Amino acid sequence: MRFGESRLQLPVRPNDIDGLGHVNNAVVLEYLEAARWDWLARQGLVPGDRMIAVVTRAEIDYHAEIPPGQVEVRTVLESPTADELDDDLIIYRARLRQRVYLPAAPKPAASGLITVAFLDAAARRPVSMQDFLAASVPGVSR
Amino acid sequence: MRFGESRLQLPVRPNDIDGLGHVNNAVVLEYLEAARWDWLARQGLVPGDRMIAVVTRAEIDYHAEIPPGQVEVRTVLESPTADELDDDLIIYRARLRQRVYLPAAPKPAASGLITVAFLDAAARRPVSMQDFLAASVPGVSR
Amino acid sequence: MRFGESRLQLPVRPNDIDGLGHVNNAVVLEYLEAARWDWLARQGLVPGDRMIAVVTRAEIDYHAEIPPGQVEVRTVLESPTADELDDDLIIYRARLRQRVYLPAAPKPAASGLITVAFLDAAARRPVSMQDFLAASVPGVSR
Amino acid sequence: MRFGESRLQLPVRPNDIDGLGHVNNAVVLEYLEAARWDWLARQGLVPGDRMIAVVTRAEIDYHAEIPPGQVEVRTVLESPTADELDDDLIIYRARLRQRVYLPAAPKPAASGLITVAFLDAAARRPVSMQDFLAASVPGVSR
Numbered sequence: 001m002r003f004g005e006s007r008l009q010l011p012v013r014p015n016d017i018d019g020l021g022h023v024n025n026a027v028v029l030e031y032l033e034a035a036r037w038d039w040l041a042r043q044g045l046v047p048g049d050r051m052i053a054v055v056t057r058a059e060i061d062y063h064a065e066i067p068p069g070q071v072e073v074r075t076v077l078e079s080p081t082a083d084e085l086d087d088d089l090i091i092y093r094a095r096l097r098q099r100v101y102l103p104a105a106p107k108p109a110a111s112g113l114i115t116v117a118f119l120d121a122a123a124r125r126p127v128s129m130q131d132f133l134a135a136s137v138p139g140v141s142r
Numbered sequence: 143m144r145f146g147e148s149r150l151q152l153p154v155r156p157n158d159i160d161g162l163g164h165v166n167n168a169v170v171l172e173y174l175e176a177a178r179w180d181w182l183a184r185q186g187l188v189p190g191d192r193m194i195a196v197v198t199r200a201e202i203d204y205h206a207e208i209p210p211g212q213v214e215v216r217t218v219l220e221s222p223t224a225d226e227l228d229d230d231l232i233i234y235r236a237r238l239r240q241r242v243y244l245p246a247a248p249k250p251a252a253s254g255l256i257t258v259a260f261l262d263a264a265a266r267r268p269v270s271m272q273d274f275l276a277a278s279v280p281g282v283s284r
Numbered sequence: 285m286r287f288g289e290s291r292l293q294l295p296v297r298p299n300d301i302d303g304l305g306h307v308n309n310a311v312v313l314e315y316l317e318a319a320r321w322d323w324l325a326r327q328g329l330v331p332g333d334r335m336i337a338v339v340t341r342a343e344i345d346y347h348a349e350i351p352p353g354q355v356e357v358r359t360v361l362e363s364p365t366a367d368e369l370d371d372d373l374i375i376y377r378a379r380l381r382q383r384v385y386l387p388a389a390p391k392p393a394a395s396g397l398i399t400v401a402f403l404d405a406a407a408r409r410p411v412s413m414q415d416f417l418a419a420s421v422p423g424v425s426r
Numbered sequence: 427m428r429f430g431e432s433r434l435q436l437p438v439r440p441n442d443i444d445g446l447g448h449v450n451n452a453v454v455l456e457y458l459e460a461a462r463w464d465w466l467a468r469q470g471l472v473p474g475d476r477m478i479a480v481v482t483r484a485e486i487d488y489h490a491e492i493p494p495g496q497v498e499v500r501t502v503l504e505s506p507t508a509d510e511l512d513d514d515l516i517i518y519r520a521r522l523r524q525r526v527y528l529p530a531a532p533k534p535a536a537s538g539l540i541t542v543a544f545l546d547a548a549a550r551r552p553v554s555m556q557d558f559l560a561a562s563v564p565g566v567s568r
Binding site: 010011013014015030031033034037068 | 436437439440456457459460463494
């Protein structure tokens with residue numbers, strides 16, 4: 001199983017701008033969340049109601065102000081690696097590297113490392129990444 | 143110069159709740175930002191328009207779901223330490239430890255370590271924490 | 285059945301402030317929603333998952349800028365009237381008058397008239413206000 | 427002077443979804459605000475810092491739930507009319523009709539009528555629509 005990069009274009013909304021005239025630091029996490037859903041969709045995955053992914057840790061570095069306009073969020077799975085996924089280990093956490101780019105800028109304006117865990121939504125108990133992925137394949141009974 | 147802890151009660155707004163029925167991970171950063179302004183106010187500080195604090199890094203651990211209701215955010219300055227402040231070093235970064243508690247819960251539902259830097263708002267160039275603090279004393283020309 | 289006024293104090297969050305330095309017009313609707321939940325709670329009502337209230341129309345007049353600080357939202361049921369409720373008519377819509385006050389200001393900074401309808405959440409079909417209220421009494425099987 | 431329609435595609439963000447699983451009523455006003463900026467841009471207008479438009483009244487009808495996905499917001503100037511603009515009357519208020527469409531749906535999911543007034547930002551005093559428009563032509567000293 002291999003996972004590709006997703007690149008999501010998002011318009012900055014006027015409401016994203018704070019009193020200092022740039023995108024507020026909390027809003028960047030909204031961009032990252034939108035991009036994680038896009039990343040899942042590009043792997044052909046649509047989470048259902050039964051198995052859900054929840055953020056357990058977020059690290060974000062803010063390198064540059066984000067002005068009104070457009071951003072591109074690039075998302076890759078950093079961990080588990082392809083080898084780890086092939087090893088048949090049961091994996092309970094995934095880490096996504098997410099970078100927010102301004103148009104034509106070579107370096108990201110913000111960079112996040114987001115750790116997610118997987119839950120059985122009704123029971124609120126942990127499930128494995130493999131269970132989450134299996135339940136997120138469209139057509140699978142969820 | 144000594145800085146005390148601030149404890150800010152915040153009502154969870156219905157709009158803070160996401161499709162999973164709990165406070166969204168991005169909203170927790172809104173709580174932390176509100177609490178940092180409260181922390182400043184409790185030190186007798188009110189930032190002006192000239193010297194501003196901007197978040198350069200955020201690390202947040204999400205330990206438990208935050209349901210509708212009330213939260214308390216407790217904020218302390220973790221770095222620089224009191225000794226470092228007394229040492230007449232010029233300090234360019236501050237780190238605040240911020241914990242979000244649910245009513246009657248002994249452990250925090252979320253815990254953040256927020257790094258801020260200080261800027262001259264017009265020139266967008268770094269200034270020291272000492273300059274920022276001096277400019278945030280009410281009555282000082284800002 | 286009589287319904288009283290609710291008065292909810294809400295802190296303005298830094299994220300509520302837009303590029304113009306005051307509370308954004310969309311955020312005022314977040315305040316009104318928080319106040320409607322407070323209004324329900326003060327009538328001893330807690331909506332369950334089965335019968336829900338949804339906003340079908342909102343009219344808001346913005347009279348004055350809302351600066352950082354605190355607001356008070358006052359909410360009353362404007363329609364149906366007490367007489368209409370006593371008449372045993374089946375009522376499908378309610379209108380709440382909601383006003384947002386700044387501290388010590390005699391006139392509201394914003395005033396909204398919010399129309400809500402009631403739905404069976406699973407079936408997404410209309411139910412009456414009476415059904416909604418009956419299902420929102422705590423302890424009732426929901 | 428004639429003003430055309432703008433049609434803005436906006437992705438629904440996960441954070442726009444509330445506990446009921448659809449876009450929250452307050453978020454619809456964020457979509458409308460983004461669309462008003464798009465409408466201005468399509469007329470070749472970019473507001474500066476000196477003359478600003480502020481919302482004085484919003485009326486929104488919510489016709490249908492907005493699910494995760496994409497929306498299109500269509501914005502037209504409803505008042506003043508072309509004739510009124512040609513009449514050399516001084517105009518202090520404009521009304522924009524804004525409709526939110528779901529993909530492939532013939533009828534809008536939400537429809538808003540937004541009244542805006544124009545202000546001198548520094549003096550916080552009313553200016554005319556004509557003054558606002560003149561100050562929003564790029565290249566004009568603002």
